[in-house]
Amino acid sequence: MKITTVGIDLAKNVFQVHGIDERGKVVLKKQLRRDQVAAFFVNLPPCLVGMEACGGAHHWARKLQGMGHAVRLMAPQFVKPYVKTNKNDAADAEAICEAVARPNMRFVPVKNVEQQAVLALHRVRQGFVRARTAQANQIRGLLAEFGLIIPQGIGYIATRVPELIEDGANELPGVFRLLVQRLLDHLKDLDRQVDELEAKIQAWHRGNDLSRKLAQVPGIGPITASALVASIGDAKNFDSGRQVAAWLGLVPKQNSSGGKTNLLGMSKRGDTYLRTLLIHGARSVIYRVSQKADACNWISAVVNRRNKNVAAVALANKNARIVWALLAHGRQFDEGYVRKAVMA
Structure with missing residues (x-):
């Protein structure tokens, strides 16, 4: 009764495990808490382990690979057709176990720690860029309510808005002038964050032969x-x-x-x-x-x-x-x- 294939439904705290033997017979249905997963698989003979490529999947894939298991990650949309009944953790784990054994299944490469760190820089930088664009649009929209139109382009925010704040002829309330100045300071801080993260990405690029x-x-x-x-x-x-x-x-x-x-x-x-x-x-x-x-x-x-x-x-x-x-x-x-x- 040797387990050859295991499907894991990942979660924050409770993981569902489904295992079959070489004949496809179900020999394992078990719930594991997060702190029990490593201890369970370290005592399990090397086998094929399937997981959906979701949050934390690459971490667990590296961890189980270090224990000698062959780990395969799959896109969730490729696993969905194998769910036989209503959605629950047990049905998802069974579907993952079924999908990972398919000969024509497409798998997601497991990323190492360095790859995940670089992609984290990109994702955070992208978030700051979106926040910077949203902040610039908010400033432009608030000024438009007072009849002050800023040309398109984020560069005009830094050059035109300070002049409008200092101009006493536009009859802007003092409270509103202070508010816009606060928004400008926030915009500059977002711009600085983007530049700092971009510098880190550039430094990694210069040190990587493939990237160059x-x-x-x-x-x-x-x-x-x-x-x-x-x-x-x-x-x-x-x-x-x-x-x-x-x-x-x-x-x-x-x-x-x-x-x-x-x-x-x-x-x-x-x-x-x-x-x-x-x-x-x-x-x-x-x-x-x-x-x-x-x-x-x-x-x-x-x-x-x-x-x-x-x-x-x-x-x-x-x-x-x-x-x-x-x-x-x-x-x-x-x-x-x-x-x-x-x-x-």
């Missing part, structure tokens, strides 16, 4: 390169560059049936943050190309044939494939690289 390699690709800077390296990890987990592009949601969504192929807009699956960075980087490349009067290349052809938005997504898709090739094959970026034909 990706930054050589047009449209990929230190922020994008470091986020890609930390998120992808081992590029050999993907079979091709197209899988990376699909993982980022940069490939067309399909609605095909009866042998008729119907391609729609991009799927927008996967990591929104990485997809946004790649598309914004592609827009900067398109802008630079448009400034050259004699530009005649692939990007210009796509822009002329379709439009700049389609060209930006197409270039982001291309860059995602280039990133996979550089990481998976250990190559250096060559702008003039031409793929050699495979001999039959």
